[in-house]
Amino acid sequence: MNRIREWLAERFDLEGMLRILRSKTVPHHRYSFVYLSGGILIFLLAIQVITGTLLLVHYRPGEDTAFESVVRLTTQVPMGAYLRSIHSWGANLMVFFLFSHLFSVLFYRAYRPPRELTWVGGFLLLVLTLAFGFSGYLLPWNQLALAATKVGTDAPRALGPPGLWVSLLLRGGEDITGVTLGRFFALHVWGIPLLFFPLLALHLFLVQLQGMALPPRIERERNYEYLPFFPNYLYRDLVVWLVVLGILVSLGLLAPWPLGQKADPLAPTPEGIKPEWYFLFLFQTLKLFPGNILGISGETIALSIIFFFILVALFYPFLDRDQVRQRPVAGFILRLLPYLAFIYVTTMTLWGLLW
Amino acid sequence: MRLKDSLVSRRQFLSRLFAGWLSGLAALLAYPLVRFLGPAEEPEPAFVLLPAPDYLAIAPNSTKIFPWGHKMGIFMKASDQTLRVFKGVCTHMDCNVTYRPELHRFHCACHDGWYDEEGKNIAGPPPRPLERLDFRVKGDKLIVYSPGATLPPEMEA
Numbered sequence A: 001m002n003r004i005r006e007w008l009a010e011r012f013d014l015e016g017m018l019r020i021l022r023s024k025t026v027p028h029h030r031y032s033f034v035y036l037s038g039g040i041l042i043f044l045l046a047i048q049v050i051t052g053t054l055l056l057v058h059y060r061p062g063e064d065t066a067f068e069s070v071v072r073l074t075t076q077v078p079m080g081a082y083l084r085s086i087h088s089w090g091a092n093l094m095v096f097f098l099f100s101h102l103f104s105v106l107f108y109r110a111y112r113p114p115r116e117l118t119w120v121g122g123f124l125l126l127v128l129t130l131a132f133g134f135s136g137y138l139l140p141w142n143q144l145a146l147a148a149t150k151v152g153t154d155a156p157r158a159l160g161p162p163g164l165w166v167s168l169l170l171r172g173g174e175d176i177t178g179v180t181l182g183r184f185f186a187l188h189v190w191g192i193p194l195l196f197f198p199l200l201a202l203h204l205f206l207v208q209l210q211g212m213a214l215p216p217r218i219e220r221e222r223n224y225e226y227l228p229f230f231p232n233y234l235y236r237d238l239v240v241w242l243v244v245l246g247i248l249v250s251l252g253l254l255a256p257w258p259l260g261q262k263a264d265p266l267a268p269t270p271e272g273i274k275p276e277w278y279f280l281f282l283f284q285t286l287k288l289f290p291g292n293i294l295g296i297s298g299e300t301i302a303l304s305i306i307f308f309f310i311l312v313a314l315f316y317p318f319l320d321r322d323q324v325r326q327r328p329v330a331g332f333i334l335r336l337l338p339y340l341a342f343i344y345v346t347t348m349t350l351w352g353l354l355w
Numbered sequence B: 001m002r003l004k005d006s007l008v009s010r011r012q013f014l015s016r017l018f019a020g021w022l023s024g025l026a027a028l029l030a031y032p033l034v035r036f037l038g039p040a041e042e043p044e045p046a047f048v049l050l051p052a053p054d055y056l057a058i059a060p061n062s063t064k065i066f067p068w069g070h071k072m073g074i075f076m077k078a079s080d081q082t083l084r085v086f087k088g089v090c091t092h093m094d095c096n097v098t099y100r101p102e103l104h105r106f107h108c109a110c111h112d113g114w115y116d117e118e119g120k121n122i123a124g125p126p127p128r129p130l131e132r133l134d135f136r137v138k139g140d141k142l143i144v145y146s147p148g149a150t151l152p153p154e155m156e157a
Helices: A002-011 A015-021 A033-056 A064-073 A081-107 A116-138 A141-157 A161-171 A177-212 A218-222 A229-254 A277-289 A299-316 A330-355 B010-035 B052-058
Strands: A025-029 A226-227 B046-053 B062-067 B071-077 B081-087 B096-100 B104-107 B115-117 B121-123 B132-138 B139-147
Touching: A002 A015, A015 A229, A025 A229, A033 A064, A033 A177, A033 A229, A033 B010, A064 A081, A064 A277, A081 A229, A081 A277, A081 A330, A081 B010, A116 A141, A116 A177, A116 A277, A116 A299, A141 A161, A141 A177, A141 A229, A141 A277, A141 A299, A161 B062, A177 A226, A218 B052, A226 A229, A277 A299, A277 A330, A299 A330, B046 B052, B046 B062, B052 B139, B071 B139
Parallel strands: none
Antiparallel strands: A025 A226, B046 B139, B062 B071, B071 B081, B081 B132, B096 B104, B104 B115, B115 B121, B132 B139
16 A cells, blocks of 8 residues: 555655645534535436446337337346436436535525636536436336427427427427437437536536635634544545435335336327426426416416526526625515525425325 | 453454445445346257258258357258257357368368367367257257257157
């Protein structure tokens, strides 16, 4: 061990790098548990990469092979059903913890200067993660996936010609066919990762550069101390990862992810289908709007509003400035926005789940 | 802290317990991955059934190929009408061999290995003769089986 260390140290500044690791500190206060959410996401991402790579070994994209290869994977390949289940549940947990991560950053206002770009990057990572979920969902080529992808790729059409173009581009034609499956596969395993990982690297780099943000009240009260990351916080991370792993493996084994029927473009859509829970709040929003409002399609209005709020969320750190906060009406709305968003997303999701 | 007459201290005991638990956990996590990537269990078949007339009718000093699982099998009728069945895989490095009727020999093109018409290695790198398969004819079926395989009763002669 020592000889390896010496060999490396002769070649580059090993001590300097280790010093950075040793000198990294994390503020410790009564809300510091929220710092764990980012680490959980990294851990789940690693699991997705490993299980995804393994699934790729047996998956065969294509109208006539995709469903069959997943059937073979789950029934013939040793541990295939387990790894597929872990990959699906892992994706769900990842989205769940992403939303927790996002709302904890919102509530504790960690996006404030100088961390605006960390927020923007993180929000884009959320969008890409949802794109991962959406594209991966089609790959088994089952009925539910076909229906969900139809609705999902139809939605942009309500936004006029550019939306129609996006829809056609995603589908690779008017309908969802093997062509769509091909591009979703390419996006899921290569296209999205190509954008995701550099963005993640930037996100993490900025976090290391600027250190952990302090909640405003803790900062005002000066009610915190710094603890070393290594080993104190690393151990906390590891313990939480172990718990998450336990939850993931339990879900994967006790609630194996279903496969369903092979997609049939001519079959009627199954009754009462819903998108995955993380798209439910959008789905419910679309259902709220009537077909026609003052001669404009309700869907167009709903999607325009959704698109508007996505832009507000993306640039929220630039809106939440002192000049705006001090104005009576604008400041009030701005302060209320994260809480309203949380209440809206949770009630809409629960509504979608329970009714 | 170490109790009187104890071989290990409490710290040592706990670290070893922890290390053991950790390696157990690692093994549990690694097992599915190894199994998933492990070789697919597709052993060679115990026997294959072929349409006998197609094979028995070939000219003397010629061969006919059949699938022996995922490997090549060679059915051969020698110049003296003797029937032989081989696994058509070179014993050197697994290449498929061909029969060269004009030489009465099997040839492996990969490293220029030669076998005589009884499958005996006679030139080049092959270390062993070609593997032989047993066969029998029952009705219009040619049953090719690995030596020593037990056939289902209805296939016994």
